[in-house]
Amino acid sequence: MSSLTRTGDDRLYWRAQGERNRGLMGLFAVVAAFLALYAYLFPGLLSVAGVSKFAQSWLPLALVAMAQAILMLTGGISLAIGATVSLGAVIAATTMSGYFGVAGGIVAVSASGLAIGALCGVIAIRLRLPAIIVTLAASFIIGGLALLILPRPGGAIPGWFSDLLAGNTPAALGLVFLVALLWKLYLATPLGLSLYAAGENPVGAYRAGVPVDAARIAAYAISGLLSTLAGLFIAAQTGSGDPVIGQAFTLNSIAAAVLGGVGFLGGRGTMRGAIAGSLLLSVMINVMFFLGFPPVAQYVAQGLIIIGAVALPQLTARFRRRP
Amino acid sequence: MTPQAIIKANGLSKSFFGNPVLQNVSIALEPGRIHALLGENGAGKSTLINLLSGALAPDGGEIEIDGRSHRRLTPSEARRAGIAVVQQELSLTSDLSIAENIGLGAYPRRFGLIDYKALARKAREVCDLVGLEENLSTPVGDLPLGRRQMVEIAKALFRKPRILVLDEPTSSLSAHEAQTLTRLLQRLRQEGTAILYISHRLNEVMRLCEHVTVLKDGKVTADRSLQGVDAAGLVRLMVGRDPGDLFPHWTPSPERQTIVEVAGFSSGLLRDIDLDIKRGEILGLGGLVGQGQEDLLLGLYGALPASARRAVFNNVAGLPSSVSRANALGLAYVPADRKREGLHLIHSIAWNMMLPDFGKARGLSRRDPAAERKLATELADRLSIKGDLTRQVQALSGGNQQKVALAKWMPADPPILLLNDPTRGVDVETKREIYVLLRRFAAQGKAIVLSSSDTPELVHLCDRVAVMREGGIAALLEREQISEEAIVAAAMGAEAAKVAA
Amino acid sequence: MSQANNSRFPAWSPKALLRNRAFLTVAIVILVWIVAGFAKPGFGSYGHLRYLLELAAVIGLVAIGQTYVVIAGGIDLSVGAIVTVSAVGVPLVALSGDGGGAFAVLIILAAATSIGFLNGLGVAYLRIHPMIMTLAMATFLQGVLILIAGGTAISAQNPLLAWLGNARIIGIPAGVLLWAVVSGAALAVLHATPFGARLYALGANPLASALSGINVQATTMAVYAVSGLTAGLAGVLILGMNGQGYVGIGDPYLLASIAAVVLGGTSILGGSGSYAGTIPGAILLVTITALITVVNASAGWRSILFGSLILLLLLLSGRESQRR
Structure with missing residues (x-):
């Protein structure tokens, strides 16, 4: 009879979400500090145009960070993110000005992302091959496909579509929120939430009746989708397709996810962390630019921050263990 | 109904x-x-x-x-x-x-x-x-x-x-x-x-x-x-099983010198334990699973952080700070979970037998394949491990795997053997061979610490049995006091002790 | 005695040879060379094959360290950056009085080894996942390099390097000879020393290795240091062959080194494999790349064929799947 009388049970979903924020407060604070610093250095940020511009530089990184994080949650990893981004960009640039138009292009980009991701997933999960090598091989194949479709930068994105996404509108920011919202929706499905169990304790999850393999393959498919969508956005930004434009995103996606507290062994971390990690990376790059650092100093800082972010908990744990 | x-x-x-x-x-x-x-x-x-x-x-x-x-x-x-x-x-x-x-x-x-x-x-x-x-x-x-x-x-x-x-x-x-x-x-x-x-x-x-x-x-x-x-x-x-002739006849060893002595020893679950281990004896560690037996073995072996008020190993004062230090002091450890902790399953039998030597030898010295083969063959003969020694260890039965895990320590001839449930999942024939081997080691003057979840083993093999409970030694039974009832009673604590008594 | 030994250690049978990945990879390379030689005049010429070997030498050198690290259960994503460090670094430390140029090379090799050692330190003591540690190191180095060297190519005026890049000894390029010598040493260390055995132990079961008295931390640091050293050596060779270094020159060698290791049959999960497979793996890699160029395939097809080949070889070695 005491059921439901206990405080908070009826708000289980939101409270569980709140619990997941706990470990991220430090990260959120750092992100906020950097954002404030950025706004101070560049007051223009606090305008529609400023926000739009910043969100446009951030969105692709946010998407690939999510694409990597979802795989890391299942205990996998992808070295093919960059190539998939490129593929998305060239498909967008070659289809959107064609017969089926922008809508057809979006469908083509999404379908190819889902299909390629799912295929990688099936090979890695069903054939029990190590994800890192499967996706390494896939990166060559996918990158090759991109080169076949568009051997050199070219193609076109209709001007109105470019203006809509990457013009003087905060559409990119809206897209970040939309994708985050869709992710929350997915995580509220049984298959979505199973990701965590499939990543951390696959045997236990299997015994509890979780479709472990399906959850993991679905993660690969979603990861592919997010990557090609990032490519689509970049194509819209530049107005054309470039078959190698995505290369840097493979490593950046891992960096952002790690900064966001997503663990390598599966089941540890949150998508909001990965998004915050990508935001931190983006803001950091911008702030360093405004502080007059040469653009490459970001790499130095990025490397140090990643090592620091991972080593610090280890060191404090070791220090605490000492009597 | x-x-x-x-x-x-x-x-x-x-x-x-x-x-x-x-x-x-x-x-x-x-x-x-x-x-x-x-x-x-x-x-x-x-x-x-x-x-x-x-x-x-x-x-x-x-x-x-x-x-x-x-x-x-x-x-x-x-x-x-x-x-x-x-x-x-x-x-x-x-x-x-x-x-x-x-x-x-x-x-x-x-x-x-x-x-x-x-x-x-x-x-x-x-x-x-x-x-x-x-x-x-x-x-x-x-x-x-x-x-x-x-x-x-x-x-x-x-x-x-x-x-x-x-x-x-x-x-x-x-x-x-x-x-x-x-x-x-x-x-x-x-x-x-x-x-x-x-x-x-x-x-x-x-x-x-x-x-x-x-x-x-x-x-x-x-x-x-x-x-x-x-x-x-x-x-x-x-x-209740007839011990039969599974166990070799127990005879006391002549040598009775203390080789390991720790006082106020803490490690993992263990708090403030006093223990001495003598040459020529098999000291059993009994009790329910997870009462600190493994922590004791690993702590002595330098594989788990440990502290002690006083510690002497083989006439050297102080606890070993690392596994290689423990090996140098004459300790060897055979883990319970041989697949995870004891063996390299994908490597060959002969290779596994050489492993402690690989750890000890100078890194860039030359390996001598002929000597390695000779030694592996000798070890295999001694422990009656049959057949091709280039097979992967994972192809062996549990009993033979355990023999390999034991064999790898023999070239070093360590005077102190720490064994963690060495007969778990091992067939009866191999069990008997291991028992005979352990008694022979004791007769040669080695000190053996045998943690076991198999109570008859403790009764029939050991010279003394320390029954562990909640990170301490609940009872230290001398040879004449050892019985299955006494061990089970001490392991279960006071309530059961009354019943058994 | 020898009689008894024979039953314990059966002699190599032809069957075992067929299951040997190193041998199989060599066979594939020879097959590809023969077929290509007939199909395409000029492919099989000594000059062309020598050119392929020169290209393979660089990948092969980087892959020594990568093979070591992978066998020991890790992965090194910083080798590309270390190659660049060395190719850009040697001209930068050109000192007066260092006429032969050996001193600059030694300093850079020491630096490369130290970078690898730092990777090992992070993995062994800070318990940072190898992928994160070496990735972060690569990112860090990339930034430092651009800060120091800027975006332009730097030419090297170093007699030793010029010799290394261009000299022929009885018709064999010095770079290929360097690779052969270092490979010999690498194979000897891997298969004939306790250190090599420790790598296999670490990769197969780190816990059992530690309990058997192997110093896991020291071995880990040493193996990443070796990886730094061989990547540094590869950078020196590239500089010699190219005459100039620039930031990004080492980037292609990261994935190439991993691919060579995998093509050579070393398990990415650690514990098994050999550099003996990586050598033909590296040659196969450049052969395929060259072949696809020769048959006029586009860059896209080249990449697709290349990726499919890695995937195919991975599928063929079903052993990986049983390990998990």
């Missing part, structure tokens, strides 16, 4: 890599009855559970549910039939909340999404049953071990099982939690649930259960009502 069994296993057999683990085992679970499953470690209890829950397929025999017989039960069939298992090792996800863990795999849905309202309601119901007061949104990773165990039980109840299997559910529970569990089980019994209960705590079994099945070396040695059986009788049922 005799209720019909919900689930019945008939003549189940199962072998792993040619070693029989279960032989012709039958068991029947009836509604409204708490059925105890007893047996020592390695008797086949966990395997039986895995067969009943569909996690493993039997080699022979069949499982009958509600009169329908299954040759091979799949996990989903077992779940649909209402079987829920609370495993010994937890199957929880630490980043998910209590409620999300409880509902995992059986979430209530609404429009394809998880219905968090319904989940909260149902999860609260089962949490009330097991006395979990925590917020349902608490991540399981934040809970202490005992509470996690209760979440695990709640997770099983969430599916409203008709058959509930609990594998040592109380091993990590506090007294209060154990009481809650007892009340819960009594209530479930009244509601007609069939319960299979596995525990090492005999007084618990005596209090709760009506019927008992005893497994011994993979065979059923008793299947009877608990009425008229006392704790001492249960002990006899479990350990």
Whole structure:
């Protein structure tokens, strides 16, 4: 009879979400500090145009960070993110000005992302091959496909579509929120939430009746989708397709996810962390630019921050263990 | 009226890599009855559970549910039939909340999404049953071990099982939690649930259960009502086997010099232990699983951080700070989980035998393949490991694997051997060979520390037995005091001690 | 005695040879060379094959360290950056009085080894996942390099390097000879010393290795240091062959080194494999790349064929799947 009388049970979903924020407060604070610093250095940020511009530089990184994080949650990893981004960009640039138009292009980009991701997933999960090598091989194949479709930068994105996404509108920011919202929706499905169990304790999850393999393959498919969508956005930004434009995103996606507290062994971390990690990376790059650092100093800082972010908990744990 | 069994296993057999683990085992679970499953470690209890829950397929025999017989039960069939298992090792996800863990795999849905309202309601119901007061949104990773165990039980109840299997559910529970569990089980019994209960705590079994099945070396040695059986009788049922000539004749060794001496030794679970180990003796470590035996061995071996007021190893003062230091002091360690800790399964037999030498030798010196082959052949002959030594170790039976794990230390001829349950999952023939070997080592003046979950082993092999309980030495039995009853009694604590005495 | 030994240690049978990945990879390389030689005049010429070997030498050198690290159960994603460090670094430390240029090379090799050692330190003591540690190191180095060297190519005026890049000794390029010598040493260390055995132990079962008295931390640091050293050596060779270094020159060698290791049959899960397979793996890699160029395939097809080949070889070695 005491059921439901206990405080908070009826708000289980939101409270569980709140619990997941706990470990991220430090990260959120750092992100906020950097954002404030950025706004101070560049007051223009606090305008529609400023926000739009910043969100446009951030969105692709946010998407690939999510694409990597979802795989890391299942205990996998992808070295093919960059190539998939490129593929998305060239498909967008070659289809959107064609017969089926922008809508057809979006469908083509999404379908190819889902299909390629799912295929990688099936090979890695069903054939029990190590994800890192499967996706390494896939990166060559996918990158090759991109080169076949568009051997050199070219193609076109209709001007109105470019203006809509990457013009003087905060559409990119809206897209970040939309994708985050869709992710929350997915995580509220049984298959979505199973990701965590499939990543951390696959045997236990299997015994509890979780479709472990399906959850993991679905993660690969979603990861592919997010990557090609990032490519689509970049194509819209530049107005054309470039078959190698995505290369840097493979490593950046891992960096952002790690900064966001997503663990390598599966089941540890949150998508909001990965998004915050990508935001931190983006803001950091911008702030360093405004502080007059040469653009490459970001790499130095990025490397140090990643090592620091991972080593610090280890060191404090070791220090605490000492009597 | 005799209720019909919900689930019945008939003549189940199962072998792993040619070693029989279960032989012709039958068991029947009836509604409204708490059925105890007893047996020592390695008797086949966990395997039986895995067969009943569909996690493993039997080699022979069949499982009958509600009169329908299954040759091979799949996990989903077992779940649909209402079987829920609370495993010994937890199957929880630490980043998910209590409620999300409880509902995992059986979430209530609404429009394809998880219905968090319904989940909260149902999860609260089962949490009330097991006395979990925590917020349902608490991540399981934040809970202490005992509470996690209760979440695990709640997770099983969430599916409203008709058959509930609990594998040592109380091993990590506090007294209060154990009481809650007892009340819960009594209530479930009244509601007609069939319960299979596995525990090492005999007084618990005596209090709760009506019927008992005893497994011994993979065979059923008793299947009877608990009425008229006392704790001492249960002990006899479990350990009651004719030791036969499995064990070599015990003769005291002439050498009796102390070789290891520690005082105020702490490591892992262990707090403030005094212990001395003599040359020429086998010192047994007994007790229930996880009372600090492994921490003692690993602490002495330098593999676990340890401290001591006073420590002397082989005339050298101080604890070894690392494994290589311990090896240099003359210690060697044979782990219990040989697959995870003892052997390199993908490498060859000969290679595994050379491993300690690889660790010790100068890194960039030249290996001598001819000498390695000669040594490996000698070791294999000495331990009667037959056949091609270039085979991967994973191709060997458990017994032969254990021999390889032992053999690799022999070239160094260490005077102090630390053995962690060396005969677990080992066939009888190899057991006997290992026993003979250990007594021979003792006769040669080596000191042997033998931690074992097999009580007869301690009785027949050891010169002294230290019975461990909750991170301390509960009793140190001299040769003439050693008996199975004395060891079990000391391991179980005061209550059982009275019964056995 | 020898009689008894024979039953314990059976002699190599032809069957075992067929299951040997190193041998199989060599066979594939020879097969590809023969077929290509007939199909395409000029492919099989000595000059062309020598050119292929020169290209393979660089990948092969980087892959020594990668093979070691992978066998020991890790992965090194910083080798590309270390190659660049060395190719850009040697011209930068050109000192007066260092006429032969050996001193600059030694300083840079020491630096490369230290970078690897730092990777090992992070993995062994800070318990940072190898992928994160070496990735972060690569990112860090990339930034430092651009800060120091800027975006332009730097020419090297170093007699030793010029010799290394251009000299022929009885018709064999010095770079290929360097690779052969270092490979010999690498194979000897891997298969004939306790250190090599420790790598296999670490990769197969770190816990059992530690309990058998192997110093896991020291071995880990040493293996990443070796990886730094061989990547540094490869950078020196590239600089010699190219005459100039620039930031990004080492980037292609990261994935190439991993691919060579995998093509050579070393398990990415650690514990098994050999550099003996990586050598033909590296040659196969450049052969395929060249072949696809020769048959006029586009860059896209080249990449697709290349990726499919890795995947195919991975599928063929079903052993990986049983390990998990």
